[in-house]
Amino acid sequence: MRNERAVSLHRLSCDGLVKDHGGSFQLGPLSLEFADGVTCLVGPNGAGKSTFFRIAAGLEKPTSGSVRLPRGKSDERISPLGYLPQILDMPPGATCEEFLHYVAWVHRIPAGRREKAVADVLSRTGLAERVTSKIRTLSGGMARRLGIAQAMIHDPVMLLLDEPTVGLDPRQRLALRETIAAIAAERIVIVSTHLVEDIRGLADRVVVLDGGTVVFDGDVPALEAKSDPGAPGETDLERALATLMGAPE
Missing domain, CATH: 3.40.50.300 (P-loop containing nucleotide triphosphate hydrolases)
Structure with a gap:
């Protein structure tokens, strides 16, 4: 972060x-x-x-x-x-x-x-x-x-x-x-x-x-907290995404 x-x-x-x-x-x-800042839009x-x-x-x-x-900006043409x-x-x-x-x-x-x-x-x-x-x-x-x-x-x-x-x-x-x-x-x-x-x-x-609907909205630590230890992936972030998007084990 x-x-x-x-x-x-x-x-x-x-x-x-x-x-x-x-x-x-x-x-x-x-x-x-x-809002201002970087939002990553993620999904399969x-x-x-x-x-x-x-x-x-x-x-x-x-x-x-x-x-x-x-x-x-002030120029409404742009x-x-x-x-x-x-x-x-x-x-x-x-x-x-x-x-x-x-x-x-x-x-x-x-x-x-x-x-x-x-x-x-x-x-x-x-x-x-x-x-x-x-x-x-x-x-x-x-x-x-x-x-x-x-x-x-x-x-x-x-x-x-x-x-x-x-x-x-x-x-x-x-x-x-x-x-x-x-x-x-x-x-x-x-x-x-x-x-x-x-x-x-x-x-x-x-x-x-996933499938056209929002399955998560938050910051990276909150996303990592969604990780299922049994999901595929080498990191909490990868496992969290696999968990949320229903990836097969």
Whole structure:
């Protein structure tokens, strides 16, 4: 666990949120509130994590219930949220700077502020020395950091990061977790993950989904306390997740 945070300034609220996929799967009903800091959204494949992200990002509408986004910055033209999907298509022949200038334009950042916005976000994600690098030359870890940079370019108060460390080696995952922790001080960050090391290294709070419903909501020590000694896993955290998600022994 990392240090306790100051009182949150932002809130994402879900009230009775339901998404029904034609009887094959239902997410919810979910009534949750997210505050500043890092919340790890955890669950097996098909638990509803990506569905929740798409609804929170405005890409899908709920069947019923509501999602209330946090209030954004003073410029109401600019979205209060940034989104990194699992797969982000970026133009391989563009430089990091060119790509981010385009994303800044999409987010309606005024022309006079774009240069600084690009420089700031490259610095905050550890890519300041890659300004003129072509995207196709970036390592997997750098490409994911650029994905976070594009999600942050408009300085949103909420970030949705869907499996941001997937496919990275241990060193790259550590560097990316450090990046995420550094940018989460004054914003809501929700990270979808199935990696135990991400949970332990990032989470101020953990929400576990299974079958579209919340089966746990709390911090890492409280999650570890759910561990069943007979469940599979090498640590209390792994055994707790296996216990909550009904993994076979």
